[in-house]
Amino acid sequence: MSHLKMRVMDKSSEKITEDEAALYDRQIRLWGLDAQKRLRGARILVAGVCGMGAEVTKNLVLAGVKSVVLLDHRDLTQNDTFSNFLAPPDAIGQNVAMASEERAQVLNPMVDVVADPSNIEEKTEEFFKDFDVVFVSRCKREQLVKINNICRSNKILFLAGDVFGQVGYMFSDFMDHSYADEVKEKVEVPGQDQPVEETKIVRRVESFVPITQALEVDWTSPEYNKRLKRTSPSYFIMQVLMEFVSLYGRTPDPTKRDADIVELLTIKNALLDKLSIPPEKVKNDFAEFVFGQLSPVCAILGGVTAQEIIKAVSQKDAPLKNFFFFNTVEGVGIVESIGV
Structure with a gap:
């Protein structure tokens, strides 16, 4: 059994308290108790607390993951406040991760939210081993490659994304990802003139590339x-x-x-x-x-990214493989499978 499968299976044994069951009642009904337990055990790194990073954080904190670490060494600017709703305007000049921590925590007190004002370039491989999912934004290409390689070596789910004005992207590398998919099929039933449609759960595996x-x-x-x-x-x-x-x-x-x-x-x-x-x-x-970060574009890219993280951690439904692009100039959101 792979390290990744062991890691995910361990998360399904996480305990859900009565308060959590009440808070997450609607989503437990949607994707099941086992999926919620896996989410409850997920440790997430959001590196790059920009507009898109704030949206990813919001959605994951509300979903009820175990913890979210906000990593960013930059100081908050006025332009940041136009898209990063987690950082109050009166915090301009302060570290953006620290400034975003309080509002992120208020979204869901049951999730541990921690700010780290360090530079991602200073982080060693040991640092990333503490996470189940790593999302990276506002990084140079060579940094994305380095972190992706570290995540692959340690069986950590990796996503990258960014928003540039009216365009943005998300990339995912889930390695060899196993998930449950619902399939509808016609079944002959004795005594019935017409076949009956039944929903069957099948396990599938998708292979991703760095x-x-x-x-x-x-x-x-x-x-x-x-x-x-x-x-x-x-x-x-x-x-x-x-x-x-x-x-x-x-x-x-x-x-x-x-x-x-x-x-x-x-x-x-x-x-x-x-x-x-x-x-x-x-x-x-x-x-x-491609200037600035438009909030609506951040909301869409951040929503899709958080959705993919939730699906991957819960092992429910087919993942988007492996790019999602959103371009308001062309008026399209599109999935591209490139390099796979």
Whole structure:
């Protein structure tokens, strides 16, 4: 039996108190007591307490996980308060994780919420071993790769995501993930003229890939060249933004809008040329819509991310594999399976 299966099975033995049963009554009816027990035992790391991170935190705390650690070394800015509803405006200048802790805790006193003002770059592998799920945002690409590799080595569920203005993404790596799925089938019943529909629970396994494999696809290969036309431009926009963050250590800045647009287009042209992709695959106007974090986009991406964490921890229902993109400019939310 794998370490991951042992880890998840252990969580199903968590005790639910009478107060918790009353508080979580509706969701226990929705996904069952065993699933709620697994959630009750889940230790979550939210690294990057931005607008999307706040939404992920809110949904998981309300769902009733065991604990959530908010990790972020940055100080709260006025721009942060436009999307991070956990941090009060009067806390500008304070550490964003510390400023967000109190409101997150008030959402559900039965969940342990802890703020960590450290820099994620300083964290060792031992630190991540204390978690069952790691969600990372506002990080450089090389940091995402490093943390994903640590999570894989220790059988920890890994997700990454970010929001840039009107576009955003979520990536998940659940390794070899086993889950229960409901299947409806027709069954012949003696004495009945027509078959009766029954719901059957079946176990399925989905295999995921690390983020490096999902980002380093060969688009000149027959398989992916054939898929290029129907692949969302958001995938390549995400890569451009990752490269921008890696180069400058920040996201596109509204106060440096004109200069950042020029740099984004330069990165875009170089990236698509490197990948042997026609430049028209990504329209140049994308660079006008990637500043700040819009609250509605954070809400959607944060909701989808929390949903995937809940499904993975509870082992209920098929996961989204392995990217979810939301783009208000194109008016689409789309799942892409890339590198798998």
